[in-house]
Amino acid sequence: MKKTIIITVILFIAVIAATIYLFGDFNKNNKQDSKALQYLPENTLAIASFTNDQTVDTIFNDYELFKAIIGQQNFSHLKRLKEDLLQNDQLAPLVDGQQILLSFHQEKEQITPLYSVQVGQSLDDKTLATLLGNVGKNYKIQPFDTLGHRFYGLNQGTKDSTLYCSYFHEIIFASYSKKVLAQIFDKNVKKINTKQIEFFVNHNNKNTPLSLYFFNEQLSQFARILMKSKFGNYLGLIDSLKGQTSWNMNFKKDAFIFKGETALTDSKNSYLQLFATQTAQVQALGNYLPKNAASYIDFSISDPHSFRSGLKALFLQQKEDSRLAKSIKNFEDDSQVSFDSIIAPIFNDEFALAELDNQDAIGLISISDSTQFADNLKKFSTAVGDSIYQFKYSNLLYALFGEPFKSFNRPYFTVVDNIMVIASRTGILRDYRESFREKQFLSGTAIFKNHAALQNSRSNVTFYLEPKAGKSTILNNLKTEFAKNFRDEEEYGFQNFYSWSYQLSGNQGSFSSSLYALYKSDTRLGGKPEWAVQLESRIINKPWIFDQDGKNKFILIQEQDHTVHAFSPDGKELWQNLFQGEILGEPIQLQDLSIIAVTKNRLYRFMPDGKNMTGFSVELPSKATYGATLANFNKEQRIYIPATDRILAYTLAGKKVEGFENNSVDGRIIFDLKTTTLGQTNYIIAGTSTASVYFFDQNGKIIHKKTLDTDGESVKNPIGLMAASDEKNSFIYLADNKGSIFKVPFEGDAKKIKLGDWSRDAFFNFEDISGGADRDFVILSKNKLNAYSARDSSSYFEYKFYRRCQQQTLVF
Known part of the structure; x- marks a missing residue:
């Protein structure tokens, strides 16, 4: 499976498309059916068809994709050849507006192009010799005969620079290989059949820069030329594919786009032919x-x-x-x-x-x-x-x-x-x-x-x-x-x-x-950055934005080796520190601008200059499973951290608050902890994977626990908090995996609210999206996004995506 069919397609289209600008132009209103097709060998790898017209210079001029494929130096050489020959004063009147074919042929372990240019009038040998003799001073003309036809060699004076030409039935054939050119006139070489020619001509779109034809069975042969080893599973799928394909080019400045038809002939032993009788489907995998x-x-x-x-x-x-x-x-x-x-x-x-x-x-x-x-x-x-x-x-x-x-x-x-x-x-x-x-x-x-x-x-x-x-x-x-x-x-x-x-x-x-x-572009999503920094490894968290000094901001990121970097808004690196582990959840910035961050094994508090505050970092006695929650109870701020099946608590000085970790919960605490004060009671709330909701007081003592009936299935989404002025009107929301929300009061029994049906991988969140006083239910399931009012469960909207969507974090 280590061979990819797309490798073939990349280089296949690359070689063909790269020569279009150099040897041909197009006129969308004056395409002709090509006569040259009937003289091309049956084993031709591919054919590009276009019309010679000056219009191309305004369309393909400086077309970066061609230069990228054939190379800067080759592009310059071939462009000069085009100007010397096709645009020469002697030859231009005869080929202007005429059909050009650019075909590709195998010659040992390389691919050789053949140019077929229709001429607007009949020429005899003497006229042609005179014409070629006046083409340019940079070429030495060498006539010779083979296979009963007159050939001309146009030599620039350097090795392998001779372009061989011959004229036959109002068509000029040219190639850098005498052997390839000779196949046109060799009666023992089988030519393209009539049905294949009809297919190509019938699918030639007159409103496109060029048309591209190839024989399906030659794809595997083309791959063998490029590759040094046997086919894998991908390319094996095309090895028995027969028939032909005709594509037309849709011009786009920063992309190659070819569309058309692929006919199957004698492909009964091909796996891909099983899909020819199917109809196109939306693909999601x-x-x-x-x-x-x-x-x-x-x-x-x-x-x-x-x-x-x-x-x-x-x-x-x-x-x-x-x-x-x-x-x-x-x-x-x-x-x-x-x-x-x-x-x-x-x-x-x-x-x-x-x-x-x-x-x-x-x-x-x-x-x-x-x-x-x-x-x-x-x-x-x-x-x-x-x-x-x-x-x-x-x-x-x-x-x-x-x-x-x-x-x-x-x-x-x-x-x-x-x-x-x-x-x-x-x-x-x-x-x-x-x-x-x-x-x-x-x-x-x-x-x-x-x-x-x-x-x-x-x-x-x-x-x-x-x-x-x-x-x-x-x-x-x-x-x-x-x-x-x-x-x-x-x-x-x-x-x-x-x-x-x-x-x-x-x-x-x-x-x-x-x-x-798809070619590089400055206009697409992620196309042109204002600045870029090369890191040693990939970034494992989204970028966070924090205040640096009350006036300026800075960007905080962490890469795979757990190094944390700080950058100014213009891309200047301010500092870097190595943390012990990946930062979990969301770091919290305090009023003094210090930042609290949690990894699996340590609690950090550092200033915007990257220096740890006194007493930090702190080793955690149990492994943290999410980021910290900061609460202010009785005018004292504390840091609470979920650690699998227990809660850890610390002062802002990094001192451990005893007692919390002794009260374990069933299951795994999911996401962050919620905190609120109702009446005289300070609450810390944790939701677990076993669909239990725990209510702790500020000292870590369990006030009560609610276990919800989810038919034995674990839950995995964050809990939501709606806090009012008292326990009676305050609730915790927890989503199951089947389309229901549990409304869990601080006092009394939980209520199950059926909203719909969603997949087990659905993502639930509880956020204010309506601009009211209450937060709302947001559910993302497969290709549907739904939002409901938490007050009466009414639907705000439903949006269905064409493609399946994933949970994403949006950063602005």
Whole structure:
């Protein structure tokens, strides 16, 4: 799986698009059907078509994407060649407004271009020789004959600088390779057939800068030229794909966008053809990928029955059916459960395969029926601990979904939010669960958001790659020459392409297809910073803004090695200190401008200049699970810290307040502690994972405890506090995992309020969003955002996102 189809697409489109500006222009109102197609060899890798017109200079002038791909020096050389030849006074009148084809051909271990330029009138050999002789003083013309045709060599006087030309049927053919040019006239070389030419011509959009054609079966051959080793799972999917593709370019200053049609011919043995009869679906699994995902391929189906029928026919053709039937029979004999009628419907219509930046692989499968899944879980898997399971039987996922899961024989898996995540090792899944718990998703990055806005939201197959994250994999698999160019950031700009994607959507047996490449931009989200600082490792917390001296602000951040940095608003580093652990929750700034921060093992209080106050830092006797809460009881400020199943208390001088940690709670205290004073009583309130609410007094003594009925399920969201003037009208709010809120009074019985249905991964918060005196319920579940009044449970609004959203912290 360490080979990515997008690597092929990147360099494939790169080489083609890079030459457009140099050798052709376009006229959207005067495209012609090309005659040159019938002379091109059948094994042509790809063809770009455009019209020679001066208009291109105003559109593609200084088009940075081309320079990034072919290199600054090559761009300058080819631009001069264009000016000397196509724009020469002698040749320009004959080729202005005419059709140009730029085709690419394999020659040993390299790719060689061939130019086919239609001429506006017939020319004899004498006229052509005279014409070429007057093209320019920088070239030496060398005529010679081969295959019964007159060839001309245009030599600039340096090694490998000769451009070979020949004229045939009102077309000038030119290449830097005599061998490639000779294929045009060699009758023993099979040419492109009539049906392929008709497909290309019929899909040639006259309102686009260029059209791009390629033969699907040549994609794998193109990849073999670029890569130094065998295909992995990604590229293996295209190895048997036949037919042809026609794309048209949508011009965008900071992105490559190609859209068009992909026809399938003799592709019955191809896995991808199973999706040609499906219809495009909204794909959501990309939103569940961890932040360190380098590439993925997402599949979605609209008709599971036809997909599974087609998959079984494919297994039969590939002679895999008997092996898979044996695995299924073993399962059915042991479990007495039908694989097709019980197990298959458990899973939904979307599945994905991803490669991480460390080259580990994970798979994701959407679960459609969580109840059926839970009922049958033990029949096909065994628990191995930490919410991780392993399949008892081999090849079950391969039988269900085909080629993407062929390498997962008896994988391990875990389940999050009705998504099965699979891997070959338990450690990969533990890392994933940690990323999921911390909401460290690829979809939360600026690159992914910008790319999602660029590409189609509906598809059947989506390939996605971030070259920076997958850099080591790309370099390891490219041959030395291509790897050198990819690495060279001064001459080339491959590193400035942030992301690539390739999409296929079923279209009654063929595909609507498209390619997107996002280039660096100053106008996009996260595009151009006011200033930037290079740190040693990644930032693990959001930036915090604090007062520096009552007039000025400063920015506080912490990186992965737990170093804390302070920056001025203009990016100047003020100081840095190494903390013992990650800062939990939110640091608190006091009136004297000192800042209180908590890590798992220590309590800090420091000034804006980074210096610890006397008595700090303080070692904690128990591990903290969230940040501190500051309360002022009886004119004395105290610091309260949740520490798993107990509360720690300290004075502002860092002295421990005895007694609190002796009163443990059941379960784990979730998020922060709440404090309030009602009447003569000072309250400290803690909510636990076991759905209990504890009311302590200021000395750590339990006043009372409320245990709520959540059907045995733990809870994971913060509690909310609505404090009035007395206990009777003050409440704690706690959300379960099924759409209900518990309203817990300081005195009396709790009340359960049903608001709706939401997923177990739903996020609940209690904030004022209506501008009134009361706070409100805010629930984010899957792709829905809801807000309700805490007073009467009425709905303020509901918003449905196209894509699944994650819990985010907004920083302004």
